[in-house]
Every structure is written in structure tokens, then in C-alpha cells.
Amino acid sequence: MTESSPSLSAEQGRSAVLAFALLRGAVAAGLGLGSIAVLVMVLWISSPASDSSPGGALHAAAGLWLLAHGAELIRADTLSGVPAPVGLVPLLLAVGPVWLVHRAARDVLVPDEGRPVPSAVGAFVMVVGGYLLVGAAVAYYVRGGSLSVDPSSLLFPSAVVVTGAAAGVWTAAGRPVGPPPSWAPVSLHEALARSRFREYAGTVCRSAAAGVSVLLGGGALLVAVALVWHAQPAQQSFVQLSGDWAGRASVFLLALVLVPNAAVWGAAYGLGPGFALGTASTVTPLAFSGRPALPRFPLLAAVPAEGPGTVLNWSAAAVPVAAAATIAWFTVRRAAPPHVAREEAWSPRETALATALAAVGCGAGTAVLAAAAGGPLGTRALAEFGPVWWLTGAAALAWTALLGVPGALLFRAWRLRERGAGGWWRMGRVPAEPAEAEAAHGAGASGVAAPGKAAEPEKAENPEPAPESGAASREPGGNSRRWWRRFARRDGDEAAGPAPGDESVPLSVGSPGRTPVEASPATGEASVAPVARMAVPDEGEDFAPYDFLPTDPWHERTARPEEAGPSGNT
Numbered sequence: 001m002t003e004s005s006p007s008l009s010a011e012q013g014r015s016a017v018l019a020f021a022l023l024r025g026a027v028a029a030g031l032g033l034g035s036i037a038v039l040v041m042v043l044w045i046s047s048p049a050s051d052s053s054p055g056g057a058l059h060a061a062a063g064l065w066l067l068a069h070g071a072e073l074i075r076a077d078t079l080s081g082v083p084a085p086v087g088l089v090p091l092l093l094a095v096g097p098v099w100l101v102h103r104a105a106r107d108v109l110v111p112d113e114g115r116p117v118p119s120a121v122g123a124f125v126m127v128v129g130g131y132l133l134v135g136a137a138v139a140y141y142v143r144g145g146s147l148s149v150d151p152s153s154l155l156f157p158s159a160v161v162v163t164g165a166a167a168g169v170w171t172a173a174g175r176p177v178g179p180p181p182s183w184a185p186v187s188l189h190e191a192l193a194r195s196r197f198r199e200y201a202g203t204v205c206r207s208a209a210a211g212v213s214v215l216l217g218g219g220a221l222l223v224a225v226a227l228v229w230h231a232q233p234a235q236q237s238f239v240q241l242s243g244d245w246a247g248r249a250s251v252f253l254l255a256l257v258l259v260p261n262a263a264v265w266g267a268a269y270g271l272g273p274g275f276a277l278g279t280a281s282t283v284t285p286l287a288f289s290g291r292p293a294l295p296r297f298p299l300l301a302a303v304p305a306e307g308p309g310t311v312l313n314w315s316a317a318a319v320p321v322a323a324a325a326t327i328a329w330f331t332v333r334r335a336a337p338p339h340v341a342r343e344e345a346w347s348p349r350e351t352a353l354a355t356a357l358a359a360v361g362c363g364a365g366t367a368v369l370a371a372a373a374g375g376p377l378g379t380r381a382l383a384e385f386g387p388v389w390w391l392t393g394a395a396a397l398a399w400t401a402l403l404g405v406p407g408a409l410l411f412r413a414w415r416l417r418e419r420g421a422g423g424w425w426r427m428g429r430v431p432a433e434p435a436e437a438e439a440a441h442g443a444g445a446s447g448v449a450a451p452g453k454a455a456e457p458e459k460a461e462n463p464e465p466a467p468e469s470g471a472a473s474r475e476p477g478g479n480s481r482r483w484w485r486r487f488a489r490r491d492g493d494e495a496a497g498p499a500p501g502d503e504s505v506p507l508s509v510g511s512p513g514r515t516p517v518e519a520s521p522a523t524g525e526a527s528v529a530p531v532a533r534m535a536v537p538d539e540g541e542d543f544a545p546y547d548f549l550p551t552d553p554w555h556e557r558t559a560r561p562e563e564a565g566p567s568g569n570t
Contacts, residue, residue, distance in 0.1 A: 017118045018126050021108045025130025025165075028104040032097040033138060036068070037061040039253075046246040056146060062138050063147030068093040069135070069157030070372065072150045085150070087375030088385060091260035094372075098164040101131050105168025120169050128165045132158060199334070203354055207330040208361025211323045211400055215366060218319030219266030220259070226266075226302035234301040241296060255298050261386075262299050264373035267366065268387035270319030271395040275374070275387040277303065285313045293381035320396065324403035327362060331355045331404075332411040342416050348409055355408040359400035367393025 040061040044052070052060075063073050072087040108123045118126075135157060139149050170176075227234055238255075242248045265275045274284035277300075281290030288306045304313060331354050335346035346354070367389045374386020 014116070014118070017116055018122055020115075021118060021123050021126035022130040024104040024108055025101070025127035025132075026134050027130075028100040028127075029097075029131045029134035032068075032100050033062070033065045033134070035096065036065050036093075040064065043246060043250050046249075048244060048246070052146075059142055059145035060147055062142045063145070063149065064093070065097075066135070066138060066142065066149050066157065068097055069160050070094070070153070071139075071157050072153035072375070074148045074150055075146070076148070077146050082379060084378045085376045086147070087153075088261070088377055089372055089375060090254070090257035091264070091369075091373060092257040094160070098160060101127065101161055101164035102168040102171070104131070105165040106172045109169065109172035120173065124165050124169050127168070128161055131161050131165070135161070200350075200354055200357075203331060203334040204357045204361060207327045207355070207358035208365060210330045211327040211358065211362035211396075211404075212365040212369070214323040214326045215267040215271075215319060215362070215396065216260075216263045216369075218270055218322060219268070220263035222266035222270060222316055222319065223259075223262045223299070223302055226304070227299075230301050234298045237296045237301050238298045251298070258299060261373040262302075264369045265387060266316075267319060268370055268392045268395075270316040271366075271392060271399060272317075272320075273388060273391035273395050276384045278381040279384050280381070285309045285316050293378075295377075295382075320399035321403060323362065323396070324359075324400045325407055327358045327400050327404040328355060328407035328411055331358060331408050332415060335408070336412050336415045338415075345412070345416060348412065351408050351412050352405050355405045356401055359397055359404050362400050363393045363397030366396035 037058060040057055041054075044054070044057040067073055067086065067089060070089055072085055074083045075086050076083050078084050105124060105127045108127060109117060109120065111117050135154075139151075139154060142148055238248070238251060241251050268275050269283065269285065272284065274282055276282050278290070278293035281288075281292035283292075283303055287308045288304050292303075292306075294300055294303070331351060335351040335354065337345075370387040370392035371389035374384075374389070376383045377385050
């Protein structure tokens with residue numbers, strides 16, 4: 001069908017692709033709405049004593065779909081007759097719409113045979129537009145029902161849709177982490193180019209995500225332990241809320257979609273600020289104060305007992321400690337990776353800066369999750385329900401920064417120290433021999449041994465050559481040379497003893513650059529002996545031995561006449 005279809009012009013092809021992107025956004029919104037509607041209708045049909053019509057069930061499904069995007073609903077059927085807000089968003093229910101809009105924006109930009117690929121901006125705008133058109137229609141549909149939407153709260157669902165679509169476009173482009181935009185100053189571009197911006201940005205994002213994940217996992221673990229500890233009250237509340245299997249299934253599904261919210265509440269509890277159970281009650285590890293407005297629900301049965309906290313409550317602080325250690329470890333994994341020389345690792349300043357930025361990202365992510373996990377459930381006592389987002393984010397930042405930065409520096413020092421011990425071959429040098437290090441320490445900056453500490457001259461008999469590679473030569477000033485800066489020597493050359501009448505100590509073949517030290521017979525003090533020419537094997541009368549010329553500017557170029565070699569050179 002593609003081959004037989006008439007060819008389109010460039011303008012017609014572009015319009016068709018943009019219309020296809022708009023349709024994909026509307027389909028993504030329809031899939032999310034349809035899945036919730038099917039679930040609500042099944043529960044309504046299976047309920048033996050339903051007090052609502054099919055229209056009421058569809059209104060409830062549409063309201064739940066808007067609530068999953070973060071909109072605030074208004075519940076009109078209350079005992080007091082005063083409409084009550086419902087702003088507690090089930091986070092597990094919000095995963096579906098975000099994933100659908102993300103997939104729609106990603107698939108539009110995937111190349112397909114016979115279909116041109118739109119631009120990233122065009123695909124983003126059309127997918128978001130199609131999704132928001134369906135959202136506006138649903139908001140108009142629920143107007144005047146038992147669960148209507150607050151018009152002022154529709155801004156947050158729009159932000160959720162925009163974020164999901166932007167993530168889909170970024171994924172389709174390969175998740176690039178590039179330099180700043182073109183309108184940024186040139187100095188910023190140059191600084192980021194020198195500081196390996198891509199590498200640092202990727203490390204910071206991964207470390208922050210790992211820290212948030214550990215906080216959520218630790219909070220979920222705290223909730224699970226509390227539910228096991230209060231198993232009997234949780235079971236009683238579950239049974240009392242519903243009598244038939246359809247009602248119990250509804251309660252179970254509601255508790256299931258609120259599990260991520262409970263994990264965020266547990267993380268806020270471990271961080272210290274805790275969460276509010278109404279306007280007059282706060283739950284923290286230190287104390288459970290006030291009079292809670294606690295409705296019957298299985299997850300709420302896991303809250304601690306009222307009164308001051310105990311050692312078991314204080315042990316919840318292990319959650320932020322584990323998050324800080326995770327951020328430090330993920331940063332050091334890239335700052336000092338295995339099988340990399342010490343010189344190629346990040347500096348302590350770079351490691352600390354990356355860890356601090358990851359802590360900022362962890363605090364920001366925790367604050368966003370805390371804001372989404374709580375919300376009002378009424379107008380009076382339940383007007384505040386859940387963690388305070390800015391306190392939770394600040395506590396996450398403080399814990400991870402104060403513990404993560406020193407922990408990252410300690411991890412870095414440990415890994416580099418472990419690598420340096422016995423791993424000198426990775427850095428191209430070997431440790432100095434004890435005798436050589438002692439001689440260099442006594443020689444000082446001028447290369448002359450200290451008084452009373454004369455170094456022993458090297459043995460001329462059977463000299464042992466130094467290793468051919470990996471050994472560092474020692475200059476008179478104590479500076480080490482790398483192996484690739486050694487003097488070149490002839491293949492097969494061997495060390496020879498001193499020439500007759502020559503009192504100086506010859507240089508060994510494998511140890512170039514050493515300055516022999518001898519004791520003066522008159523004073524007994526150590527002095528630097530002149531360097532004699534290196535002896536070479538006899539290769540005939542035409543062979544003339546060569547001398548090593550001095551390379552150091554402070555080298556003594558004069559010698560005593562009795563210390564001259566056979567050729568008259570020192």
C-alpha cells in the first residue's frame with residue numbers, strides 16, 4: 001500500500017506527519033482514560049449494592065484520571081454538605097499517563113519506512129497539544145458531577161504532560177547531555193569544554209537518581225516493617241471498610257496505588273521532618289505529637305504510637321545515611337574508576353563538587369516527590385495531610401551533602417591508596433630503594449651528603465645492572481626521572497671496573513645519572529666525586545671511548561689532576 005500510494009509533496013508530507021503526531025498524543029490520553037474507566041466499570045458492575053448510575057461511575061473514572069495527573073478534585077457529597085477538596089494523588093496511578101505521553105513523543109520521532117520524521121520541536125508541540133485537548137474535554141465532562149475538578153489546579157497536569165513529552169523527545173534523540181545553549185556566554189562554553197561537562201553531568205544525574213532511589217527504598221522498608229509490627233490493626237481496618245469482595249478489592253487496589261506515597265512518607269520520616277496527619281498532628285522520629293485526624297485505612301495503621309520516640313524510631317535515620325553513602329559511592333566510581341592511574345582520577349575538588357551537586361539533585365527530587373505524595377483530604381482537620389515538601393527536600397540535601405561529600409573524599413582516598421600499594425607499574429614508576437632514598441635525603445638540594453653521613457661507594461666488582469624498564473633514576477637534587485627519560489645505551493654494554501689510577505667510582509650501566517659520593521681521606525667528610533668515563537668493551541684500535549657530558553648546570557667542571565682518567569677527561 002505504501003508503494004502504490006501517490007507521492008506527497010514536501011509541504012503535504014510535513015502536514016501529514018504533524019497531524020499524525022497530534023493523533024498520537026490524543027490516543028495516548030485516550031488509552032490512559034480508557035484503562036481507568038474499564039477498571040472502575042468492572043468494580044461498579046461487580047458491586048451488589050451500588051448507589052450510583054453508569055454515568056456516575058464514568059464521572060468517577062474521569063475524575064480519577066485527572067487526579068492521576070495532579071489535578072485537585074472537589075467532592076460534593078459530604079456529610080456536612082460543604083464541598084471538600086481531594087488533592088492526594090496516587091503516585092502509582094500517575095505512572096501510566098506519564099509513560100503513555102512519553103512513549104507517544106518518542107515513537108513519533110522514530111524513523112519509519114514511507115514516513116518522514118518531523119522535527120523535535122514540532123513533534124513535542126503536536127503530541128502535547130493532542131493530549132491536552134483530550135484533557136480539556138474530560139475536565140469539561142466532569143464539571144457538575146460528584147467529583148468535579150478545580151480549574152485552578154489544571155496547571156499541574158499540564159506541567160506533567162509537558163515533562164513526559166519532553167522526556168520522550170530527549171529519549172528519541174539518544175539522551176544527549178550537551179553543552180549550554182548558543183545564547184550562553186562564550187566564557188561559559190569554554191569553561192564547560194575544559195571541565196568535561198558531559199562526564200560530570202552524567203555522573204551527577206546518576207548519583208542523584210541513586211540517592212533518591214535509596215531514600216524511596218528505605219522508606220518502603222520502614223513502611224513494610226511498621227505494617228508487620230501493626231499487623232492486627234491493619235487487618236481490622238481492612239475488614240471494617242468493606243463487607244463484600246468487590247469492596248475489599250477496591251480497598252486493596254486503592255492501597256496498592258498508594259504504596260509509593262507511603263514510601264515517600266517513610267523517607268520523610270527517616271529524614272527527620274516526618275509528615276502531618278492533620279493540622280494539629282505531626283509524626284517524626286523524635287515524637288508523635290498532637291491529636292491526629294486519622295481516618296480508617298490499612299496503610300495509616302502503620303504509623304507509630306503516640307508519644308515520644310524510642311530507639312527503634314531513631315533507627316530510621318539509617319535511611320538518609322544509606323542514601324548519602326550511595327551518592328558518595330556512585331560519584332567515586334566515576335571519579336576514581338578501577339585500572340586508571342592516579343593522575344587520571346578526578347581531583348578532590350572535582351569529586352567534592354560533583355557529590356555536592358548530586359546532593360542538590362537528590363534534595364530537589366525528594367522535594368518534588370514529597371509535594372506530589374501529599375495533599376488535602378478535607379477543609380478542616382485534614383487540610384494538611386502528608387509531608388511538607390520544602391522541609392523534606394532541605395533535610396535530604398543536608399543529610400546527603402554533609403555526609404556524602406566527606407564520604408566521597410574518603411572513598412576516593414581509599415581507592416587510590418589501595419591502587420598505589422603494589423601497583424606502581426600502573427603509573428610507570430617504582431618506589432626508590434631505601435639506600436638510594438637515604439642518599440638523596442642526605443644530599444639535599446646541592447647533591448652533597450650531609451657531614452658525618454658519608455655514603456658508601458658502589459662496588460666495582462660484579463656490578464648488577466638495574467631493571468631495563470620501570471625503574472626511576474635519581475638525580476642529585478632528589479628528583480625522580482621516569483623510565484622513558486633514561487639515557488640510551490648500547491645493546492650488550494656491560495659495566496667495567498675503574499681504570500688503573502682512577503679513584504673515582506664509575507657509573508653502573510643500568511643506573512645513569514647517579515653522582516658517586518666518596519669520603520675525603522684528609523677530612524673524612526663526604527664529597528661529590530667527579531664522574532669518570534664509562535668503560536666499554538675493547539672493540540679494536542679504532543674504537544674511541546666516549547664520555548657522558550654533564551647535563552646539570554651546577555655540576556663541577558673542574559677536577560684534581562690526580563683524579564683524571566687515562567684520556568685526561570674527568
